[in-house]
Amino acid sequence: MPHNILLLVLFSLITTPLFASGNIKAGEQKSIVCAACHGTKGISTNPMWPNLAGQHAVYTLKQLKDFKIGKHRNDPSMTGMVANLSEQDMQDLAAFYANLPINEGHAKKKDLLLGEKLYRAGDFKDKVTACIACHGPQGLGNAQAGFPVISGQHSQYAVQQLMNFKQGKRTNDLNSIMQDISHRMSQKQMQTVANYLSGLH
Ligand code: HEC
Ligand code: HEC
Numbered sequence: 789m790p791h792n793i794l795l796l797v798l799f800s801l802i803t804t805p806l807f808a809s810g811n812i813k814a815g816e817q818k819s820i821v822c823a824a825c826h827g828t829k830g831i832s833t834n835p836m837w838p839n840l841a842g843q844h845a846v847y848t849l850k851q852l853k854d855f856k857i858g859k860h861r862n863d864p865s866m867t868g869m870v871a872n873l874s875e876q877d878m879q880d881l882a883a884f885y886a887n888l889p890i891n892e893g894h895a896k897k898k899d900l901l902l903g904e905k906l907y908r909a910g911d912f913k914d915k916v917t918a919c920i921a922c923h924g925p926q927g928l929g930n931a932q933a934g935f936p937v938i939s940g941q942h943s944q945y946a947v948q949q950l951m952n953f954k955q956g957k958r959t960n961d962l963n964s965i966m967q968d969i970s971h972r973m974s975q976k977q978m979q980t981v982a983n984y985l986s987g988l989h
Contacts, residue, residue, distance in 0.1 A: 810845055810886075811880045812884050812887050814880040815882070815884025816884050818881055819881055826839070827841075829889075830885045831891045835942040835944035836942070837942075838942065839890075839891045839940060841890055842885075842890030843936060844929060844931035844936060845879075845885075846932075847937075849878055850960075852878040852882070853878065855867065856870040856871070861958050861960040862957075890940050891940035893940040893986040893988075895983050895984055895986050896983050899980045900984060900987075902980045903985075906919070906984075907981050907985060908920050916969060916972050919981065923935055926988060926989065927939025927988040939985055940985075940986065940987075940989050941982075941986060942986060946978075947978045947979055947982045949966075951970070951978065953966040953971075954970040954971055
């Protein structure tokens with residue numbers, strides 16, 4: 789059907805600039821300063837430093853911009869890192885990390901089923917929305933919608949982000965999506981679901 793093809797072409801014309809302007813090779817060069825914390829392959833050794841490997845470029849780009857503005861997402865380790873990055877630097881870095889393979893983590897057995905249940909079905913009583921609705925069955929999110937990859941992420945980092953959303957320290961989520969959800973979550977729920985997603989791939 790020509791109509792569908794036309795739409796497809798138009799759609800890719802609209803969305804391409806979001807993805808295509810970053811240069812992976814240039815990003816690799818620029819990532820040398822980041823490797824101290826995020827690892828040379830975008831997988832960090834400290835559980836409080838996020839893995840960046842395989843993350844959607846649009847999401848990474850948005851986070852770097854948010855850190856630079858510093859209003860809705862702020863972190864002392866990142867503030868100095870983004871201060872001198874240009875738009876092109878951020879595009880290149882985002883493209884570089886998106887191109888690396890996602891971390892294959894291992895979840896702990898303890899409370900794994902509880903975490904899986906919360907991830908896949910949510911919690912009706914506490915009105916916690918199922919994570920799967922946006923982050924997907926494999927935790928791969930959705931680039932266009934702005935839903936990040938969360939599979940294979942360090943559970944300590946993930947819990948910290950959920951706490952930051954809950955306490956209003958991180959407010960860069962569109963329509964307060966994550967602030968609303970984390971608000972209804974207990975620390976125990978955060979820990980069980982973060983453990984589950986750390987081993988998801
Ligand atoms: C001194 C350690 C350190 C260095 C160096 C560093 N980062 Fe970070 N980065 C962090 C920490 C800690 C966080 C988590 C901040 C938070 O809690 O919000 C973070 C978060 C991020 C995030 C958000 C990830 C997500 O999943 O939301 C991105 C993207 C990022 N860093 C990219 C970079 C890039 C690109 C560089 C190099 C230009 C860099 N970082 C250098 C420590 C570092
Ligand atoms: C309605 C959609 C939606 C649902 C449901 C949802 N999320 Fe999110 N989540 C998002 C969006 C959007 C972001 C990124 C916000 C931004 O742009 O910084 C996010 C970010 C996150 C982050 C931070 C990722 C990082 O690298 O810093 C974590 C962790 C997370 N979500 C976990 C969860 C968990 C656990 C659940 C289920 C209890 C859940 N999310 C349910 C949309 C959703």
